[in-house]
Amino acid sequence: MTLNPLSNPKGLKLLCELCQKPAFIQCTLCRVTYYCGVEHQKADWLGIHEKICENLALLRQPAPFLPSEGEREKRERVLLDKKRQMIDLTRTTGQKLLFEGKHEQAVPAAMQSLRFAIDVHGLSSIELVPSYLILGEASIGLGRLSQAEEYLAQGQWTVLKTPECSNAIKSKLYRNLGLLYAAKGEYDEALRNLADDIYHASVEFGTDDIRTAGGYFHMANVFFRQGKMEIADSLYRQVTDIWYSHLDGIVKCRTRTPETPKGVGPGAVEVIVDEEDKLDEAQEAEAIQVLNAIYDMREHQTNCRVDDLALICHALAMLYFIFHEMNKAKEYGRKAVVTSSNNPDENFSRKIVEFMKICDNVK
Numbered sequence: 001m002t003l004n005p006l007s008n009p010k011g012l013k014l015l016c017e018l019c020q021k022p023a024f025i026q027c028t029l030c031r032v033t034y035y036c037g038v039e040h041q042k043a044d045w046l047g048i049h050e051k052i053c054e055n056l057a058l059l060r061q062p063a064p065f066l067p068s069e070g071e072r073e074k075r076e077r078v079l080l081d082k083k084r085q086m087i088d089l090t091r092t093t094g095q096k097l098l099f100e101g102k103h104e105q106a107v108p109a110a111m112q113s114l115r116f117a118i119d120v121h122g123l124s125s126i127e128l129v130p131s132y133l134i135l136g137e138a139s140i141g142l143g144r145l146s147q148a149e150e151y152l153a154q155g156q157w158t159v160l161k162t163p164e165c166s167n168a169i170k171s172k173l174y175r176n177l178g179l180l181y182a183a184k185g186e187y188d189e190a191l192r193n194l195a196d197d198i199y200h201a202s203v204e205f206g207t208d209d210i211r212t213a214g215g216y217f218h219m220a221n222v223f224f225r226q227g228k229m230e231i232a233d234s235l236y237r238q239v240t241d242i243w244y245s246h247l248d249g250i251v252k253c254r255t256r257t258p259e260t261p262k263g264v265g266p267g268a269v270e271v272i273v274d275e276e277d278k279l280d281e282a283q284e285a286e287a288i289q290v291l292n293a294i295y296d297m298r299e300h301q302t303n304c305r306v307d308d309l310a311l312i313c314h315a316l317a318m319l320y321f322i323f324h325e326m327n328k329a330k331e332y333g334r335k336a337v338v339t340s341s342n343n344p345d346e347n348f349s350r351k352i353v354e355f356m357k358i359c360d361n362v363k
Contacts (some may be wrong), residue, residue: 017044018108026158029053032060042074047108048093080120085129087116092282094134099285103141110134129155129169133176140176140183167204171197171215178218187222194219207354210283213242217290224297233308236294240312243291246316250278254322255358279322291316307348310339314352319360330359 014023016036023034025041030053034039049056059082066072073087094109114131121127132155139148155173160166178194181187198215205211220235279287294310313336320328333356340349 016040017049018111021306027053030057030060032056038180043104044108048090049108049111051089051093052086052112055082059083059086075164083120087113087120090116091130091134094131094138094284095282098134098137098141099110099282101141101289103138106134106138106141112139114116124158124161126158126165126169129158129165130172130291131174132158136176137179137233140179145183146182148183152176152180161351167200168211171201171204171211174200174214175218177267178215178222182218182222182225187226190222191219194222208242208245210242210246213239213290214286216242217293224298237308239290240294240315242317243287244311244318247287247315247322250322251318251355251358255362284323287319291319306339306342307345310336310348310352313339314355317352317355317359321355321362326359326362330356 002173006164007343014026014034015021016023017033018040020034021036023036025035025037027033027035027041027049031050033044033056035044035055055249059079063075066075090109090113094106094113097106097109110131113134114128117125117128117131132151132195136148137156139151152173156177159170160171174197175194178190178197181190181193194215198212198219201209201212201215216235217239220232220239223229223232223235236248261299291312295316298312313332317329317332317336320332333352336352337349337356
């Protein structure tokens with residue numbers, strides 16, 4: 001992160017990247033981004049600019065003179081592809097920051113994703129809605145509920161006027177509306193919207209998909225706040241089951257025993273990563289947030305079922321195994337072994353022991 005003080009040349013209007021007020025500082029790396037002061041420059045750097053600085057230099061610099069139409073068309077295609085990549089990167093980063101509870105940092109990422117989406121798709125496209133939703137959720141996390149309502153209203157209006165809107169986008173919209181009403185203490189309305197979220201996510205992805213599990217998790221949180229622990233417990237259990245199955249599938253796909261281990265002893269495990277079989281940054285952050293929240297709740301429950309605690313411990317062990325954080329994987333694995341010793345399900349206990357052997361022999 002570097003700074004370059006500016007004295008705005010006469011007739012040249014330079015605006016802050018975050019607030020659109022007159023800018024007096026330039027990023028000396030990309031030289032195409034400006035800020036009203038150090039505070040906004042730092043906020044943008046932490047939120048998203050560090051990841052996209054080099055690309056902004058390419059996207060915002062004046063187009064060079066190209067003599068042929070073919071060369072100009074090729075450059076336009078390259079820039080369009082790069083902008084689409086930036087939409088995916090900024091949105092994933094924004095969602096990741098939200099799951100990490102970094103709501104202030106998520107705002108610059110969401111704003112950039114909105115700018116790129118407008119540039120590629122236009123002002124009224126349904127493709128803008130995911131960016132509005134990130135801004136809305138960030139505002140909820142910051143306690144700016146009126147601002148959140150404005151962003152979500154913009155997203156809802158765009159969805160309503162787009163008959164072909166996907167169930168995936170509708171699911172995210174209703175989830176954010178559920179979070180907004182929960183923040184306002186309007187629990188019945190929150191539950192209604194979260195039920196709509198689960199319905200649309202189930203239609204798009206299936207009832208047992210991790211992209212549906214978020215709706216169950218937030219619904220469980222609402223029931224928890226209302227003191228309806230029996231219902232909350234059931235939903236937390238469902239969320240754990242969904243993530244457990246998903247992580248178990250990834251672990252199975254990523255591990256195999258070589259036919260002829262060389263120099264590392266029998267039973268060594270080679271970790272294989274398939275591009276189609278991994279979590280993106282936002283999903284990783286969501287898994288950490290959701291599973292740790294359920295674990296903390298289970299650990300402090302006076303009447304927690306043994307199988308519930310063992311399952312969430314094993315799920316966390318697999319999650320950290322996937323992250324290659326073997327110390328944490330073994331820590332939660334040991335907790336799962338101890339907890340499952342009182343579990344009558346011998347198959348489950350055996351599965352945990354086998355997992356621990358994999359951890360001990362991973363390369």
